[in-house]
Amino acid sequence: MGLLQIKNLNLSIGDTQILQDISLQAEAGKIVAIIGESGSGKSMTAYCVNRLLPRGANVSGQVMFDGQDMLQLPEPALCDIRGADIGMVFQEPMTALNPVQTIGAQVAETVLIHGAAQKSEALKIARETLNRVGLPAAEFPLSRYPHELSGGQRQRVVIAMAIALRPKLLIADEPTTALDVTTQAQILGLLKKLVVEDGMALLLISHDLGVVADIADTIAIMRRGKVVESGPVKQVFAEMNHPYTRALFKASNHVPDRAAKAQETPILQVSGLVRDYILPRKSLFGAPPKLRAVNDVGFSIKRGESLGLVGESGCGKSTLTRAILGLDAVQAGRIEIDGRAVTAGEKVPRELRRKMQVVFQDPYGSFNPRHKVMRLVAEPFHLLDNAPTGSARHQAVEKALTEVGMLAADADKYIHEFSGGQRQRIAIARALIIKPELIILDEAVSALDVSIRAQILDLLAGLSDRLGLSYLFISHDLSVVRAITDRVMVMKSGKIIETGDTETVFTAPQHPYTKALIAAAPVLEKTP
Amino acid sequence: MLIFTLKRLLSLGLSLIAASVVIFVVVEIIPGDPARLMLGINATQDAVDALRSQMGLDQGLLARYWLWVSGMLQGDFGISYTYRVPVVEMVQGRVWVSLPLALYALLLSTVIAFPIGIIAAAKRGSWADWLVMGGTQLGVAIPNFWFAMIMVNIFALKYQWFSPGGFPGWDDPALAVKALTLPAFVLALPQASILARVMRSALLDTLSEDFMRTARAKGRTAKGAMVHHALRNAMIPVLTIIGLQFSFLLAGAIIIEKVFFLPGLGSMIFTAITQRDLIVVESVVMLLVFAVILVTFLVDITYALVDPRLRRRP
Numbered sequence: 001m002g003l004l005q006i007k008n009l010n011l012s013i014g015d016t017q018i019l020q021d022i023s024l025q026a027e028a029g030k031i032v033a034i035i036g037e038s039g040s041g042k043s044m045t046a047y048c049v050n051r052l053l054p055r056g057a058n059v060s061g062q063v064m065f066d067g068q069d070m071l072q073l074p075e076p077a078l079c080d081i082r083g084a085d086i087g088m089v090f091q092e093p094m095t096a097l098n099p100v101q102t103i104g105a106q107v108a109e110t111v112l113i114h115g116a117a118q119k120s121e122a123l124k125i126a127r128e129t130l131n132r133v134g135l136p137a138a139e140f141p142l143s144r145y146p147h148e149l150s151g152g153q154r155q156r157v158v159i160a161m162a163i164a165l166r167p168k169l170l171i172a173d174e175p176t177t178a179l180d181v182t183t184q185a186q187i188l189g190l191l192k193k194l195v196v197e198d199g200m201a202l203l204l205i206s207h208d209l210g211v212v213a214d215i216a217d218t219i220a221i222m223r224r225g226k227v228v229e230s231g232p233v234k235q236v237f238a239e240m241n242h243p244y245t246r247a248l249f250k251a252s253n254h255v256p257d258r259a260a261k262a263q264e265t266p267i268l269q270v271s272g273l274v275r276d277y278i279l280p281r282k283s284l285f286g287a288p289p290k291l292r293a294v295n296d297v298g299f300s301i302k303r304g305e306s307l308g309l310v311g312e313s314g315c316g317k318s319t320l321t322r323a324i325l326g327l328d329a330v331q332a333g334r335i336e337i338d339g340r341a342v343t344a345g346e347k348v349p350r351e352l353r354r355k356m357q358v359v360f361q362d363p364y365g366s367f368n369p370r371h372k373v374m375r376l377v378a379e380p381f382h383l384l385d386n387a388p389t390g391s392a393r394h395q396a397v398e399k400a401l402t403e404v405g406m407l408a409a410d411a412d413k414y415i416h417e418f419s420g421g422q423r424q425r426i427a428i429a430r431a432l433i434i435k436p437e438l439i440i441l442d443e444a445v446s447a448l449d450v451s452i453r454a455q456i457l458d459l460l461a462g463l464s465d466r467l468g469l470s471y472l473f474i475s476h477d478l479s480v481v482r483a484i485t486d487r488v489m490v491m492k493s494g495k496i497i498e499t500g501d502t503e504t505v506f507t508a509p510q511h512p513y514t515k516a517l518i519a520a521a522p523v524l525e526k527t528p
Numbered sequence: 529m530l531i532f533t534l535k536r537l538l539s540l541g542l543s544l545i546a547a548s549v550v551i552f553v554v555v556e557i558i559p560g561d562p563a564r565l566m567l568g569i570n571a572t573q574d575a576v577d578a579l580r581s582q583m584g585l586d587q588g589l590l591a592r593y594w595l596w597v598s599g600m601l602q603g604d605f606g607i608s609y610t611y612r613v614p615v616v617e618m619v620q621g622r623v624w625v626s627l628p629l630a631l632y633a634l635l636l637s638t639v640i641a642f643p644i645g646i647i648a649a650a651k652r653g654s655w656a657d658w659l660v661m662g663g664t665q666l667g668v669a670i671p672n673f674w675f676a677m678i679m680v681n682i683f684a685l686k687y688q689w690f691s692p693g694g695f696p697g698w699d700d701p702a703l704a705v706k707a708l709t710l711p712a713f714v715l716a717l718p719q720a721s722i723l724a725r726v727m728r729s730a731l732l733d734t735l736s737e738d739f740m741r742t743a744r745a746k747g748r749t750a751k752g753a754m755v756h757h758a759l760r761n762a763m764i765p766v767l768t769i770i771g772l773q774f775s776f777l778l779a780g781a782i783i784i785e786k787v788f789f790l791p792g793l794g795s796m797i798f799t800a801i802t803q804r805d806l807i808v809v810e811s812v813v814m815l816l817v818f819a820v821i822l823v824t825f826l827v828d829i830t831y832a833l834v835d836p837r838l839r840r841r842p
Contacts, residue, residue: 050745052741052744052745075749076749079747079748079749080747081747082744082745082746082747083745083746083747083748084747087745088742088745090738090741090742090745092738095737095738095739096738096739096741096742097739097742098739098742098743098757098761099739099761099835099836099837100760100761100834100835100836100837101757101760109743109746109748109756110746110747113746113747113748113752114747145836145837147836147837158742161742161746162745162746
């Protein structure tokens with residue numbers, strides 16, 4: 001008899017059926033992974049366990065936890081169980097902590113709510129728990145505030161809050177999705193260690209097969225509110241009985257066919273680029289300190305080439321992008337676009353600017369929701385001196401849309417009518433419309449589900465072959481960069497520390513940081 | 529936090545200097561010779577000149593500005609053109625009506641607004657929420673002079689719980705507070721309505737934050753999470769409004785002072801303007817500006833106390 005047994009769980013919110021007939025179990029000392037793409041109901045399954053459901057939720061079935069049916073318990077009893085017997089870790093460490101309370105107070109709170117100790121004792125437990133999750137007293141006193149910590153450190157605080165009372169079950173909802181690969185590896189290691197030490201059960205929810213492959217004991221694959229396949233990890237990975245499981249594996253490892261050959265002439269050459277940020281003054285007098293976000297960076301992209309840029313958050317990737325696009329003034333250095341130079345302090349002239357377009361990460365936030373797709377896609381036309389008007393303009397938009405696999409009729413819709421993957425296609429159409437030669441893809445596929453990501457990668461590869469486009473492909477996801485780029489640069493603390501052919505860098509990395517990065521990245525074994 | 533406070537103090541000083549310059553220049557630009565005004569049309573030129581030099585009006589612009597500012601720093605606000613008494617004396621009696629009235633109204637406004645704002649947010653969409661939203665809409669919309677007269681009719685004339693107007697002075701504090709109760713309530717009602725709405729929307733924003741879910745996952749009850757996590761986070765916009773309301777209440781009570789026959793700053797400045805008693809206007813406006821800037825400073829410091837993230841911002 002397991003610690004947690006979910007039987008025939010159904011959930012609907014309003015008229016929408018979210019979960020259908022879910023059955024799962026978790027045992028003490030074991031890790032159960034729930035895998036699925038967005039909207040598959042994996043998070044909602046977890047929220048059914050501790051009953052933190054949104055308003056209007058209607059559940060039926062059975063969730064037996066430690067001999068009690070969680071679906072039958074009244075709210076006060078649930079409050080007693082939450083935090084004490086069931087801990088929870090969330091996806092977004094940046095917002096999961098109360099910004100106006102110290103980390104000590106927030107960890108001690110778990111202890112205090114459940115009356116497990118007096119205040120001084122609770123603070124002592126908080127201290128010990130923070131030590132356990134790798135936040136030692138010397139560097140991380142209890143009086144620290146969340147904004148003084150990095151994302152990974154905050155996630156450790158969230159974990160400390162969840163395990164302060166040594167719960168029997170820990171639910172981790174995408175605990176590493178918002179973190180860098182090296183931090184991700186550390187957090188996963190920490191979770192695994194806690195499971196072993198405390199003998200607790202871990203329900204690990206993720207969209208990433210690679211993340212769970214190494215540490216989970218059993219796995220459940222969910223799609224559209226149903227568990228399509230479940231069992232011990234090795235068995236599921238070996239058998240893959242359900243076609244969706246196979247499709248998910250294939251998409252995770254997808255490498256698009258690419259035929260484009262890089263030409264010799266460079267489209268973009270950057271040398272000695274420097275970008276400083278001025279920080280708030282530390283003292284009342286004296287010059288404010290500076291942060292050198294981009295430090296003496298130089299590289300070139302050839303026509304038809306796809307260049308990758310990898311690095312962890314805060315390494316200066318996005319600052320570099322903004323500098324190349326001419327959105328920020330640089331302090332020193334030289335940018336040469338198609339043979340014409342733009343020096344520091346100058347504005348990038350329109351005729352050069354139109355050779356470059358950008359696609360950003362967030363397919364939801366990078367469009368004005370009040371404009372129709374027609375107007376959104378036509379936006380870059382302002383860079384042209386004689387932009388097409390009237391029906392020519394319409395035709396150009398429709399052509400760009402069909403180019404990325406959308407329908408011409410989609411031009412008359414609003415952006416909220418499209419899914420994340422479709423929006424990213426529209427973003428690419430918007431980039432294509434003025435026939436640029438270089439497209440900068442800033443984490444352009446990072447927010448997408450693996451199956452959608454595979455489609456977009458195919459689209460990008462095809463466009464590059466047909467139109468001879470060059471890409472600067474920026475991502476923290478090493479497997480994607482490996483799949484789509486010819487050469488790759490590794491960036492750390494504002495500097496490019498390694499450059500080379502993608503395969504060479506991945507198979508024989510030179511710099512220790514590159515080695516660490518590649519070692520930390522979860523790898524899903526290629527399936528037979 | 530020390531650097532933050534020092535910076536805020538510096539900005540307080542600079543704001544005061546800027547304000548004093550603006551007020552001085554504006555009063556300078558207004559046509560009319562105060563000496564001539566005081567002595568009347570029939571005064572001889574010699575008499576006017578003598579008074580001008582006595583008042584320091586024959587000196588240069590900078591000298592006069594310095595005279596005015598240095599006087600104020602020593603507590604000398606000049607002498608009223610109309611009443612020939614030191615402005616300080618005129619103001620003193622009035623401040624002890626306006627300041628307590630403003631504080632009283634602010635207290636009532638906060639005491640009314642906080643609970644109903646919190647209830648409306650906690651029970652969003654319920655009949656209680658509807659009632660609060662409807663009631664506050666009405667509270668903002670009612671003209672306060674009309675509401676004041678209704679209050680006087682009911683509580684002063686019909687039930688005779690309060691006197692319909694006037695102020696007995698602070699010799700008996702209980703009587704003074706009683707006299708200020710009706711006007712303070714009338715002043716507080718629209719402010720409380722605004723504050724309750726701000727409180728509600730700030731809380732609703734906070735309730736949907738991720739850390740509220742974290743609190744529930746730790747075992748906090750819905751109420752516990754609201755009290756321990758949501759309230760403090762919702763305070764920033766609420767504090768902003770409270771600061772603005774205090775500034776308004778201090779000088780914006782002219783109509784209410786008239787209705788209740790209260791000898792406050794509002795009615796005094798109104799009279800001074802109609803009588804072109806510029807030195808009084810100048811001094812009282814400066815005093816009010818000082819109060820407003822001081823309140824802004826206090827609100828800024830409170831922000832930083834409430835939210836640690838603001839402490840390191842310049």
